[in-house]
Amino acid sequence: MxxxxxxxxxxxxxxxxxxxxxxxxxxxxxxxxxxxxxxxxxxxxxxxxxxxxxxxxxxxxxxxxxxxxxxxxxxxxxxxxxxxxxxxxxxxxxxxxxxxxxxxxxxxxxxxxxxxxxxxxxxxxxxxxxxxxxxxxxxxxxxxxxxxxxxxxxxxxxxxxxxxxxxxxxxxxxxxxxxxxxxxxxxxxxxxxxxxxxxxxxxxxxxxxxxxxxxxxxxxxxxxxxxxxxxxxxxxxxxxxxQCKPSKPLPQHLEEFVQSSGEHGVIIMSLGSLVGELPQDLTEEIAAAFAQLPHKVIWRHKGDRPATLGNNTLLVDWMPQNDLLGHAKTKAFVAHGGTNGVQEAMYHGVPIVGLPLILDQPDNLFKMEVRGAAKVIDIFTMNKDIFLQGIEEVLHEPSYRKNMQRLSRLHRDTPMxxxxxxxxxxxxxxxxxxxxxxxTQSYKMPWYSYHSLDVMLFLIVLFLVILLTFSAFVTCLCSRVCSRRKTKSD
Known part of the structure; x- marks a missing residue:
């Protein structure tokens, strides 16, 4: 709003x-x-x-x-x-x-x-x-x-x-x-x-x-x-x-961190504003997986600092998400699947590693997954190795970025x-x-009128009346013919 x-x-x-x-x-x-x-x-x-x-x-x-x-x-x-x-x-x-x-x-x-x-x-x-x-x-x-x-x-x-x-x-x-x-x-x-x-x-x-x-x-x-x-x-x-818009320059400290990633680039992670923090054991698994990557990671994280956190990972309370997604060095977006985040990733053509948590988030990420633009991981059964494998798949399989960039072109190609x-x-x-x-005024119609059940019932009754009338006429006609034949025979 x-x-x-x-x-x-x-x-x-x-x-x-x-x-x-x-x-x-x-x-x-x-x-x-x-x-x-x-x-x-x-x-x-x-x-x-x-x-x-x-x-x-x-x-x-x-x-x-x-x-x-x-x-x-x-x-x-x-x-x-x-x-x-x-x-x-x-x-x-x-x-x-x-x-x-x-x-x-x-x-x-x-x-x-x-x-x-x-x-x-x-x-x-x-x-x-x-x-x-x-x-x-x-x-x-x-x-x-x-x-x-x-x-x-x-x-x-x-x-x-x-x-x-x-x-x-x-x-x-x-x-x-x-x-x-x-x-x-x-x-x-x-x-x-x-x-x-x-x-x-x-x-x-x-x-x-x-x-x-x-x-x-x-x-x-x-x-x-x-x-x-x-x-x-x-x-x-x-x-x-x-809500999507072209990215703006990053604050100096973030730009320096992003540029320090060299040829590998940056991964960003955010679970939105509604999810304050994950259970500590899941946080430790995620941090341990990030630590094994050559990429730099910017993670919007609240809660205790994970003991397994690597030197390549920067924890922040807030991040300019849209500007980071639009940065040339951003390679993947680890996201919970909120509508805004998914659409911003689509707008900028950044593939998603999905960690859906609640409500509509699994469904949102599923829509991206069936289009080949996201890899969805079950966060509740995930460990370090599963998470790491999922990230590496999105980073090294070109189809994820290709498919997301195709969606981005379709999404942006509008007359207004x-x-x-x-x-x-x-x-x-x-x-x-x-x-x-x-x-439409359909909402003012009774449910049976909306579905034309009254019309179908009328047509069925009309058909039965015509059928019965015709049947009675044929029966009557046959009766008269049989009666005449009997009279002639007598």
Whole structure:
């Protein structure tokens, strides 16, 4: 969101950002926006995130099995349920604050821009009767396409299952079962929290899912270089890699370290901002593998310094990831598989050694692996030798870099930069007070009408009526013919 907010500000727009009072990633003061701080804490604070991630890692270290997968899914569902419980209380707190609501209405905003992984923005936009624009990859219902676009499960894989668009019969069975399980989780752990809230403030005729489906515009943080081809809708605008940009010169100390790598080049490693630190035994294995390489390594690492750390490895609290990926001496990117990191690597054409940890990360890296641009390693069964072998394979097998550079060319070959496209469509919604002409009305149809079950039932009944009528006519005709023949015979 920060990238879009800064670009909108640069183009002269005035922005107001709503935040909880304990938000650690949305600052209260900024030159780019005015903040409205809600006098209430959200559930997803820094401590919650750290504990949540640690628990997910702990479960996965038990080994791969159906039970581990089930335990993992239930842990995620329960924690998400806790987040939504607090979200409902925060929304009630906002809506009951008459002064705040009056100021929001008096401000006469042009639209609400929000990430639908949290429903707050969608609900607020309905109450304020404002156009709604999503910056989206995920919603509370799962991957962003599923609530609005036809998604045939025969070739559209359910997210996080590491399936492609070429599924075997068994994989299609799994795909359907997992999709149904996901629907059940949403129905049990998310939707019930909002029934009373929506009825109180929006009326009993407002459905939770329809709040999302009624959005004017979906700015999708992927493209079809990353995603598998699938049906889409006119109000879905693809801006994959919108945060990517040409690299800038490195700080002097980093540039000197990179240049000291000589002909071998540099490997960079980052596990993102959500994963604070890995278990110490895994850290030691990774450091020991790096120490055996002739390359220099820049590792974004928090926690204790590994005892096996080699002289070729530089530990940093923060790194200019985009600038390092764009450096000519960078040979490989060791990454956890977050969407931003994968797309930055693709933008700069740097092959990936994947160490997926949680949530969508295995699926993101799987998409790169099937395209031959990444080597994925199971971090929970990994040791020094396995990790070292994986890195050397990516470094010395030319196909990884070749395939990633091909993806980079496809990703960059667009008529308009992704960020420019996103801003154009946001401003389009402002100019026209919405984009309802791009939005299908299918979400207002009953499920049986959407799937044409009523039409099929009507046609079947009509066919049976015609068939029975014809059968009765033939029976009657045959009866008369037989009767006449009998009369003549007599």
């Amino acid at each position: 920060k990238v879009i907010v800064e670009e909108l500000h640069a183009r002269g727009h005035q922005l107001t950002v709503m935040r909880a009072n304990n938000s650690y990633y949305i600052k209260e003061t900024s030159p780019f926006y005015t903040a409205i701080t809600i006098d209430m804490a959200c559930k997803f604070d820094e401590e919650f995130a750290k504990t949540f991630v640690s628990r997910l890692l702990e479960i996965q270290r038990q080994g791969k099995s159906a039970w581990t997968r089930y335990e993992l899914e239930m842990e995620v569902a329960e924690k998400i349920s806790e987040i939504h419980q607090v979200t409902v209380k925060m929304l009630e707190h906002i809506f009951e604050n008459k002064d705040l609501m009056r100021s929001l209405r008096d401000a006469k905003y042009d639209l609400v821009l929000t990430d639908p992984v949290d429903p707050s923005g969608a609900i607020l936009s309905r109450i304020l009767s404002l156009p709604l624009v999503f910056n989206v990859r995920w919603t509370t219902h799962g991957e962003g396409h599923f609530p609005i676009a036809p998604s045939p499960l025969s070739y559209v894989p359910t997210p996080m299952m590491e399936l492609s668009d070429k599924m075997t019969f068994l994989e299609r069975i799994i795909n359907i079962l997992v999709f149904a399980f996901g629907k059940l989780q949403v129905a049990n752990y998310i939707t019930p929290h909002y029934v009373g809230l929506l009825e109180k403030y929006l009326g009993s005729d407002v459905d939770y899912l329809s709040l999302f489906q009624a959005a004017d515009l979906w700015l999708m943080r992927v493209d079809f270089v990353f995603e598998f081809p699938r049906p889409t809708m006119p109000n879905v605008i693809y801006m994959g890699g919108f 930069k992704p960020l420019d496209s996103a801003i154009f469509w946001i401003e389009f919604v402002m100019r026209h007070k919405g984009a309802t002409h791009l939005r």
